[in-house]
Amino acid sequence: MNRGKRESLEQKATDLWRNVPGGPPVAVEKVAAFVGAEIRQEPADVEVSGMVWRSPQGAIIGVNSLHSKTRRRFTIAHEIAHLVLHNDDSFHVHEGYALVGRRDGDASLGVYRKEVEANYFAAALLMPKELLLRDVEVQRLRFDFESEDTIKAVARTYQVSPQAFTIRLWEVFGISLSGVL
Numbered sequence: 248m249n250r251g252k253r254e255s256l257e258q259k260a261t262d263l264w265r266n267v268p269g270g271p272p273v274a275v276e277k278v279a280a281f282v283g284a285e286i287r288q289e290p291a292d293v294e295v296s297g298m299v300w301r302s303p304q305g306a307i308i309g310v311n312s313l314h315s316k317t318r319r320r321f322t323i324a325h326e327i328a329h330l331v332l333h334n335d336d337s338f339h340v341h342e343g344y345a346l347v348g349r350r351d352g353d354a355s356l357g358v359y360r361k362e363v364e365a366n367y368f369a370a371a372l373l374m375p376k377e378l379l380l381r382d383v384e385v386q387r388l389r390f391d392f393e394s395e396d397t398i399k400a401v402a403r404t405y406q407v408s409p410q411a412f413t414i415r416l417w418e419v420f421g422i423s424l425s426g427v428l
C-alpha cells in the first residue's frame with residue numbers, strides 16, 4: 248500500500264470515529280451500529296474470525312464468540328472496514344485475521360488487497376492517531392516503549408492485542424520494538 252492509500256484509509260477511519268468519539272477504548276460496537284450493522288456473536292470453528300453479510304435491510308457482522316475480546320473487537324472493526332470501503336461485496340467469511348485466498352490470479356490479488364486495507368482501517372479505527380499522539384507524544388516520558396510490560400498495559404487500555412498495538416505504533420510513528428512480535 249502506498250502512502251496516499253494509507254493516508255486515505257487513516258482519514259476515513261478518523262472521520263468514522265468522530266461520529267462515536269472517545270476512548271480508549273473506542274466503542275467499536277457503537278461504530279458498527281452507526282454504519283447500520285447488527286453484531287451477532289456465535290461460536291464458530293477456531294479458524295473463523297468473522298463474517299459480514301450485507302442486504303438491502305442492513306448488514307450483519309458475525310463474530311466468533313469463542314475468540315478473545317481483543318480479537319473480537321478487531322474482527323468487528325475489520326468487518327466495518329469492508330462495509331465502509333468495499334461495498335461491492337455482499338458476503339465475506341474470514342478465516343484467521345486476514346482472509347488468505349488463492350493468490351494465483353488477479354481476482355485473489357484483489358481479495359488480498361482488500362484484506363490489507365481492512366486491517367489497516369481496523370487498526371486506525373481502534374487506535375485513532377489522535378489518541379495515540381496524546382498517549383505516545385505527550386506522555387512519552389511516562390512510557391518506556393522498549394518495555395513489553397508497557398506495551399501490554401497501553402494496549403489493554405485500547406482493548407487491542409499487544410501485537411496489533413505494536414504494528415500500529417510502527418505504522419504511525421515508525422517506532423520499532425523488539426520482543427513483542
Ligand SMILES: [Zn+2]
Pocket residue numbers: 325329339341345346361362365
Ligand atoms: Zn476481510
